[in-house]
Amino acid sequence: MIEESGRVVAVEAGAVWVETLRKSTCSSCSVSAGCGQGVLERLGVGGRRGHVRALSDLSLSVGDAVVIGIREDLLVRGSLLVYLVPLMGLFAAALLAERMALSEPLVVLCAFAGLALAALGVRWRSARAAGDPALQPVVLRAAIAGNVS
Template structure:
């Protein structure tokens, strides 16, 4: 499971809005010049806050610290749908 620390900023019935702090990983990476994150780091977009809408049945309050998690298989399925499926469709269309 991939996890990220966050803070509750708003509540709705069955849903919480969580604010996370994005961190740069460019300090330890050897591919700084060929990476989009490295470009964003050079442009000054370093530590920006991200907002996530998460389902929750817990009794949380605004300001509570939480850990948001996503399963690896869900992440891989999403990456497949976003990146590989359009590429496969492009090749199929080219063959037709």
Template sequence: MIEESGRVVAVEPGAVWVETLRRSTCSACSANAGCGQGLMEKLGVGERRGYVRALSDRVLAVDDRVVIGIPEDLLVRSSLLVYLLPLLGLFAGALLAQWLALAESFVILAAMGGFASFWGLVRWRSRQGAEDPARQPVVVRAERASDLQTVEIR
């Protein structure tokens, strides 16, 4: 399970909207100290907030801290589908046009057509399964906001 922590910003029946902080992987890089991108991240320039809808059977409230997760195999299969299938379409279109001995401009157009058609197939497939609960992020752990102790600094 791939997990990400966040804060609940909205609650709906059977699900919550979670605000997460998107970070780059610069903090894990060995060249972090001498890199301009790493410095910008330390200064908070690259911080962006993302909003994710996660399924939950728990009673949660706004400002609760949660950890959401998705299965690793789902991420791998989705990545292969999104990245590999359009690329295969590009090669299939180009190879088909080459096999038919078409001019180079038609080979290029066939490659772009193969890419676009396979990309459309991926988009159609993703919309078909968008409401499938097995493909949705879920709340793995939660910590109620009322249970957290607030420390006031003066």
């Protein structure tokens, strides 16, 4: 289970909205001095706040410190869906257009059409799965207030 701490900012029936601080690992990287991401981290751009809806059966109120979690396999499957499927759509459409002996500009156009079609498919699948409780983050426990940023 991947865990993240945060603070409750809104309460719904069976769920809470949690504000988390997105952190970068640039401070521990050995090449952070020569990296654009490291420069952004030093400028303060890396520490943005995000809001996550998490299922909860605990009695929580606004301002409570909590630890939320999501299963690792869900994160891996979601990453593959978001990154790999559109890329596969791009290559599949380009290869199909190439096999059909289309001109190069049309192959490029078909590749972008495949990318867009696959991205729309991912969006459709994500919208269908958005309400599934098995795929949602959950509140694991209430945390001690001093442990949350």
